[in-house]
Amino acid sequence: MVYSPTVLPAEPFDPAADAQALKTAFKGFGSDEKAIIDIIAGRTNAQRAEIATQFKTMFGKDLIKELKSELRGNFEDVIIALMMNPVEYQAKELHKSISGLGTDEKTLMEILSIHTNEEVVAIKDAYEGLYQSSLESDIKGDTSGTVKRLFVSLSVGGRDESDEVNKELAYQDAQALLRAGELMFGTDESTFNMVMCQRNRPQLRQIFDEYEHLVGHSIQTAIENEFSGTAKEALLDIVHCIQNQMDYLAERLFKSMDGIGTDDRTLIRIVVSRSENDLGELKNVFEEKYGKSLSDWIRSDTSGDYKRCLLAIVN
Template sequence: MSYPGYPQGTPTVVPAHPFDPRADAEVLRRAMKGFGTDEAAIINVLTRRTNVQRLQIIVEFKTMYGKDLISDLKSELSGNFENVIVAMMTPLPQYYAKELHRAISGIGTDEDILIEIMCTLSNSEIRTIRQAYHEHYRSSLESDLKGDSSGTFKRLMVSLCAAGRDESMVTDPHQARYDAQQLLRAGELQLGTDESTFNMILCQRNYAQLRLIFEEYQHLTGHDIEKAIKNEFSGNSENCLLSIVRAIKNKPAFFAKCLHKYMEGIGTEDKNLIRVIVTRSEIDMQEIKREYYTMYGKSLKDRLRDECSGDYKRCLYALIGEP
């Protein structure tokens, strides 16, 4: 079953054209001036601008009025509506850095955040986030990840944080067959598991090559690489490796699964929900919606209607391209 009417791999938030940051700043100023706030005007402007354009509006607002736009928005808004607007107005590397810090600070670790971010971003994106993290927290992301994790999961995080994956997309069928055999020997064909082989291959090979390796593994064993990972690993290490595999196979489906997870059970994980919708709206949200409908038999809009309300819900609707 396919979701009707949506092309694949397209964003729901695209650059406004023509774009006049001065006019947008004036609209936002009027929306927050005097008694009451015009939330509809704020949603209408900000959900139809990209992150880069929103940052230009912030500069224009400060130039025109001598005030900080984010501070003004925070003073006028509240709850999850405030949270989603602030997320939209934060430079992307800083936003990811804050989310990673949230995952590893305080009591316990939110491994879901670490896995979702570290397993899906490119080398250059991870390097930029590492720099933003260091500038903001005066600490190394790698060191903080090491200090907050252990064992195989820690080594996976350190490997991904190194941002050294081959990104050439050049494929070698002979190497793919060899790597598939190595994975088989490291797991199912021996007592215990050689985690380092899984770590090295899954964190270093390029995405196209890994898809070939997964095909070869299926050919060799008659079952999917995911089955082997489930048999050989457990806990966060299993989740991390499965996430790498699933993101490589079908990234929109991976994020559809994330969205579903953040909305199932008692209470919605709103900050995680916001992160996926804000960050993917400029990349592949149309395809994520299609995958969500295929996987769960319900549109993402309908699911958000069940979980969210008020201006928060209307803002999320706008970000996913729904009226």
């Protein structure tokens, strides 16, 4: 990850003045959306939390509830996402991907695969606190088979996080994957699960290289040959994220806007959650990959205050 935030701490910063400005923006018929965007999108998450504290101290009201009562639609969603504690926000996004009709496996995979062990454990703890149910039990209740085992393994937050690469072990794992898949009738999914969810990221990249040297085609081709449906898609997503996390997220952003309609949840989640980390680098990867800037895609695919807020975060 290249540390390249697009949202930086406001300096000077006066949380009481910001709280007063927001209160003023809520007055009268409608609200002053530009003022809301300037303040909320122009502060870090920690600064927004300070503003919320001052707002409640000064006016005896919860800022998030006030924002929800003033705003609507996707604009409301992006502003509330900015206001939330980042760990709780990811936990809520996981819950949305599991609850209701069907399962959003793509979102599950995104959240569980891009975060560190420490972050996954924190999200898992927040999930249990919010919903009085463990993430693991909810995954088990909503998925099955190979996909269930993959998501349960990823939700543990137990991947080796060292940067050590052992070429001999990589060669052995590549052979094990070959024996578990293309050299046998049927597929031993447990071997794929163990390797993909346990080995560290540089080691996995070495394993993928060794596999290609052994058989003459990529690990992706092997997965295409051996798996189908949701299991295939989940494994391909893991490989993509391991090989190049920025490219994986750029593709997620592109697919959220490409075609008919917009997957606003995914667009908001990635833009907001990467804004204080590596959104600057993600923008560069996106433009290089798709030949058009992320800002231009947002301009052509969204509208109104929602568009203006997203552009304020991105730029």
